[in-house]
Amino acid sequence: xxxxLHILYLVIAGLLALVALVNIIRAKSLEKAINHAILFxxxxxxxxxxx
Amino acid sequence: MNAKQTTxxxxxxxxxxVLAFLAGQDFRDMQQPDKIYAENPALTRVAKLSEYNPNLxxxxxxxxxxxxxxxxxxxxxxxxxxxxxxxxxxxxNAITYVENVSVTQGKLFxxxxxxxSAFSATLPLRAQMGHMTFTLADGSVRTVRMGTxxxxxxxxxPDPNYRLNSSGRVLEHGEIAEIRNLxxxxxxMEDGYLVEMVCYGIRKLVETENVDVLYDGHEASPEFRAVNxxxxxxxxxxxxxxxxxxxxLDAMMEGDMDGYPFKLDLSGATSWGLSHRALGDxxxxxxTLFESLNPVMGFCHEKVTEALVxxxxxxxxxxxxxxxxxxxxxxxxxxxxxxxxAGYHMEMSRHLIGxxxxxxxxxxxxxxxxxxxxxxxxxxxxxxxxxxx
Ligand SMILES: [Zn+2]
Numbered sequence: 001x002x003x004x005l006h007i008l009y010l011v012i013a014g015l016l017a018l019v020a021l022v023n024i025i026r027a028k029s030l031e032k033a034i035n036h037a038i039l040f041x042x043x044x045x046x047x048x049x050x051x
Numbered sequence: 052m053n054a055k056q057t058t059x060x061x062x063x064x065x066x067x068x069v070l071a072f073l074a075g076q077d078f079r080d081m082q083q084p085d086k087i088y089a090e091n092p093a094l095t096r097v098a099k100l101s102e103y104n105p106n107l108x109x110x111x112x113x114x115x116x117x118x119x120x121x122x123x124x125x126x127x128x129x130x131x132x133x134x135x136x137x138x139x140x141x142x143x144n145a146i147t148y149v150e151n152v153s154v155t156q157g158k159l160f161x162x163x164x165x166x167x168s169a170f171s172a173t174l175p176l177r178a179q180m181g182h183m184t185f186t187l188a189d190g191s192v193r194t195v196r197m198g199t200x201x202x203x204x205x206x207x208x209p210d211p212n213y214r215l216n217s218s219g220r221v222l223e224h225g226e227i228a229e230i231r232n233l234x235x236x237x238x239x240m241e242d243g244y245l246v247e248m249v250c251y252g253i254r255k256l257v258e259t260e261n262v263d264v265l266y267d268g269h270e271a272s273p274e275f276r277a278v279n280x281x282x283x284x285x286x287x288x289x290x291x292x293x294x295x296x297x298x299x300l301d302a303m304m305e306g307d308m309d310g311y312p313f314k315l316d317l318s319g320a321t322s323w324g325l326s327h328r329a330l331g332d333x334x335x336x337x338x339t340l341f342e343s344l345n346p347v348m349g350f351c352h353e354k355v356t357e358a359l360v361x362x363x364x365x366x367x368x369x370x371x372x373x374x375x376x377x378x379x380x381x382x383x384x385x386x387x388x389x390x391x392x393a394g395y396h397m398e399m400s401r402h403l404i405g406x407x408x409x410x411x412x413x414x415x416x417x418x419x420x421x422x423x424x425x426x427x428x429x430x431x432x433x434x435x436x437x438x439x440x
Pocket of ligand 1: 135270
């Protein structure tokens with residue numbers, strides 16, 4: 001049960017990283033792109049079990 | 052959206068990926084296992100905690116246990132550090148045992164990195180160090196990992212909003228991260244959160260190997276009321292008193308008439324989940340815990356540098372001491388060096404082991420080979436540690 005939750009959270013982190021990535025590409029301004037990039041880095045590192 | 056915007060956004064993405072890669076390198080390095088010297092000829096074998104809880108196999112909680120078995124019946128002790136991976140003196144004490152000890156009667160278990168996962172991360176925004184180094188006589192450098200108080204969230208995540216843990220402690224609100232604190236989740240669960248399973252492994256080790264005395268090494272901030280206290284379960288109070296008495300007699304024999312600043316305290320009845328309470332209540336072992344003084348554990352220390360970690364020199368805390376604001380953990384300009392702190396752990400644990408046989412002759416555990424307190428303080432770890440190939 002606890003393992004399932006752990007994996008589920010990692011999948012969610014991965015999906016959110018993907019959303020942030022799409023948002024970076026579609027950003028209308030530089031500020032927005034950087035905003036999403038700041039979210040993207042930790043989400044990616046968590047989804048990859050690095051941080 | 053025009054081509055120019057797309058190019059800009061792709062550039063931002065690339066920069067983010069480069070930053071993620073560079074930061075990721077550091078974090079990944081922290082997940083590599085630490086090198087611990089294991090060529091002590093007295094070492095019987097290196098066991099794994101998963102031998103006592105198979106659910107730990109292949110996980111970040113499967114820490115090494117150094118077994119010194121004399122083959123002669125006698126007492127059994129477990130000496131460990133790294134419950135809190137940033138409380139370095141307790142880790143150095145365990146490493147000193149691993150490198151030097153030999154056992155001629157009874158059996159000794161040493162675990163330098165009890166919460167192994169916690170050695171693979173540092174707390175964010177706390178400017179913590181990741182390691183410290185010692186340059187040995189042969190010019191080689193020993194690096195000793197410093198982690199953090201809690202298991203790495205990469206290994207155990209998410210923290211539940213509510214947990215009634217195996218000790219009866221409720222982890223909620225500000226305490227939810229404590230589910231990753233090894234010293235809040237004893238006696239643990241066979242199949243639970245990673246840290247609970249580590250706790251269960253330690254409990255099973257204590258039960259299966261008939262451990263008589265258990266020593267859990269910690270470090271405390273100057274503000275903490277119990278600096279240099281041995282905290283003992285009620286069944287370990289006689290043992291603790293004898294050990295402190297003997298340690299002081301030893302110091303006096305060596306000319307130090309002040310002896311050691313050791314004090315004894317009874318494990319709190321409501322210290323749920325802490326080793327001295329929960330392992331004392333749930334196993335046959337006499338459970339003890341000792342806290343040495345490390346200014347890095349407090350809130351008023353200077354920038355955490357390798358010098359602060361190793362020398363424990365903190366002008367802020369000297370000032371606070373001079374103002375008379377500390378009930379315990381007073382610091383002078385001499386600081387609280389790692390050799391002194393680890394030396395206290397060594398003397399405390401050594402004398403607990405000695406007192407075991409004194410109080411119960413059939414439980415005699417005879418150890419030798421450890422440096423003396425004066426050796427350690429005079430030569431430093433530079434002169435005590437052995438080169439790792
Ligand atoms: Zn601690």
